[in-house]
Amino acid sequence: MSFSRLLTPRLLLDTSAMFPPSSSTVASSLSRQLRCSTRTGGSPPPHRHVARRVMSNGAPAEPAIYGGGAQQAPSAVARRVTLATLRGKHRRGEPISMVTAYDYPSGVHIDAAGFDICLVGDSAAMVAHGHDNTLPITLDLMIEHCRAVARGATRTFLVGDLPFGTYESSTAQAVASAVRVMKEGGVDSIKLEGSTPSRISAAKAIVDAGIAVMGHIGLTPQSVSALGGFRPQGKTVESAVKVIEAALALQDAGCFAVVLECVPAPVAAAATSALQIPTIGIVYHDLLGTFQHPLHAKVSPKFCKQYGNIGDAINRALSKYKQEVETQSFPGPSHTPYKLADTDVDAFLNALKKKGLDVAADAAADAVEYSEKEINGTPQLNKIYA
Numbered sequence: 001m002s003f004s005r006l007l008t009p010r011l012l013l014d015t016s017a018m019f020p021p022s023s024s025t026v027a028s029s030l031s032r033q034l035r036c037s038t039r040t041g042g043s044p045p046p047h048r049h050v051a052r053r054v055m056s057n058g059a060p061a062e063p064a065i066y067g068g069g070a071q072q073a074p075s076a077v078a079r080r081v082t083l084a085t086l087r088g089k090h091r092r093g094e095p096i097s098m099v100t101a102y103d104y105p106s107g108v109h110i111d112a113a114g115f116d117i118c119l120v121g122d123s124a125a126m127v128a129h130g131h132d133n134t135l136p137i138t139l140d141l142m143i144e145h146c147r148a149v150a151r152g153a154t155r156t157f158l159v160g161d162l163p164f165g166t167y168e169s170s171t172a173q174a175v176a177s178a179v180r181v182m183k184e185g186g187v188d189s190i191k192l193e194g195s196t197p198s199r200i201s202a203a204k205a206i207v208d209a210g211i212a213v214m215g216h217i218g219l220t221p222q223s224v225s226a227l228g229g230f231r232p233q234g235k236t237v238e239s240a241v242k243v244i245e246a247a248l249a250l251q252d253a254g255c256f257a258v259v260l261e262c263v264p265a266p267v268a269a270a271a272t273s274a275l276q277i278p279t280i281g282i283v284y285h286d287l288l289g290t291f292q293h294p295l296h297a298k299v300s301p302k303f304c305k306q307y308g309n310i311g312d313a314i315n316r317a318l319s320k321y322k323q324e325v326e327t328q329s330f331p332g333p334s335h336t337p338y339k340l341a342d343t344d345v346d347a348f349l350n351a352l353k354k355k356g357l358d359v360a361a362d363a364a365a366d367a368v369e370y371s372e373k374e375i376n377g378t379p380q381l382n383k384i385y386a
């Protein structure tokens with residue numbers, strides 16, 4: 001989900017509890033939320049390196065290739081977002097920004113943009129794996145997504161989703177799954193869907209185990225079978241009251257925040273006002289406009305607002321690349337920086353000929369000539385890298 005739901009008449013995923021209950025209308029919250037998430041001056045904060053997260057899967061520590069090995073001066077280290085940070089923001093009535101991510105690059109982007117929370121959602125099943133709903137994703141796969149995001153987002157507060165089938169049977173099962181997502185996924189908290197008594201017990205047990213829990217009510221996609229589709233919730237008096245009761249029950253269970261998805265604005269506003277914990281909103285790919293293709297229409301909910309046209313940009317870049325491959329204008333000399341030493345070229349050609357590979361030797365000789373060409377008077381890479 002994108003933040004767009006905040007602007008629609010039917011509020012779909014509410015962030016208004018990020019403000020003091022009386023302070024804002026839902027419709028005005030988006031611009032403030034975005035202003036806040038980019039901090040001062042409207043531009044994102046610089047991406048500063050924060051020490052890597054701890055992930056345990058028995059594997060040896062990985063060398064930091066992209067993150068850089070050098071320790072940074074303490075002044076250059078950004079503060080990691082913690083539950084205390086989030087509580088402080090909520091107390092002060094400051095908006096809290098949250099968005100989904102499933103992989104390392106989006107984790108890096110979200111960290112750099114200065115988001116408060118990143119949800120590694122089980123929507124990955126649909127968005128990243130092409131399933132029709134969120135049910136098929138496994139705990140192991142969710143953990144891999146968490147690990148990838150955690151490598152990229154070192155500052156943002158991370159929430160890992162508990163997949164369908166990993167927490168419903170017993171509180172012991174719920175705690176065991178939550179512990180795995182925390183230990184192996186390297187996230188800061190977990191999210192689970194629903195508010196039936198067994199889900200409330202699960203949330204409580206996980207909180208008791210020392211793990212921060214985010215609740216999720218309204219439309220709970222893992223219940224798509226029982227709900228009969230990705231249907232808006234809280235549209236009758238009875239169902240609307242249930243949403244409020246569910247929100248309160250999750251708060252009582254110790255949840256630090258609640259996702260309120262696909263409910264009418266007045267229901268969201270009432271829940272937000274009744275709660276002392278924040279209600280939150282979100283999906284990266286929806287807000288970036290990744291799903292331009294008609295085949296993706298089923299993935300992006302109809303309430304989303306697009307803040308970018310990344311899908312078009314991807315299509316354009318892919319078409320151009322394909323065309324350059326087909327017309328053989330890529331790769332050119334400047335994209336083949338690897339070079340045989342001049343003194344080795346003849347020996348290589350002779351070795352090929354000795355093996356009877358004369359045609360291959362000719363091709364190699366042509367390639368040497370091509371890579372030594374100058375383009376617009378600029379020596380190409382094999383000279384530069386010599």
Ligand SMILES: Nc1nc(=O)c2c([nH]1)NC[C@@H]1CN(c3ccc(C(=O)N[C@@H](CCC(=O)O)C(=O)O)cc3)CN21
Pocket residue numbers: 001002122123126127134219221228229230231232262283285286299300301302303
């Ligand atoms: N990309 C993406 N964004 C999401 O927000 C998202 C996912 N994927 N996957 C998991 C769930 C599924 N979500 C959805 C998907 C569709 C609608 C939607 O358009 N519902 C219609 C009603 C459809 C019906 O009645 O069957 C609506 O009127 O809101 C809502 C939430 C939200 N979540």
Ligand SMILES: CC(C)C(=O)C(=O)O
Pocket residue numbers: 001100119120121122123124161216259261282283
């Ligand atoms: C849509 C959000 C709330 C979610 O649960 C997910 O991304 O899986």
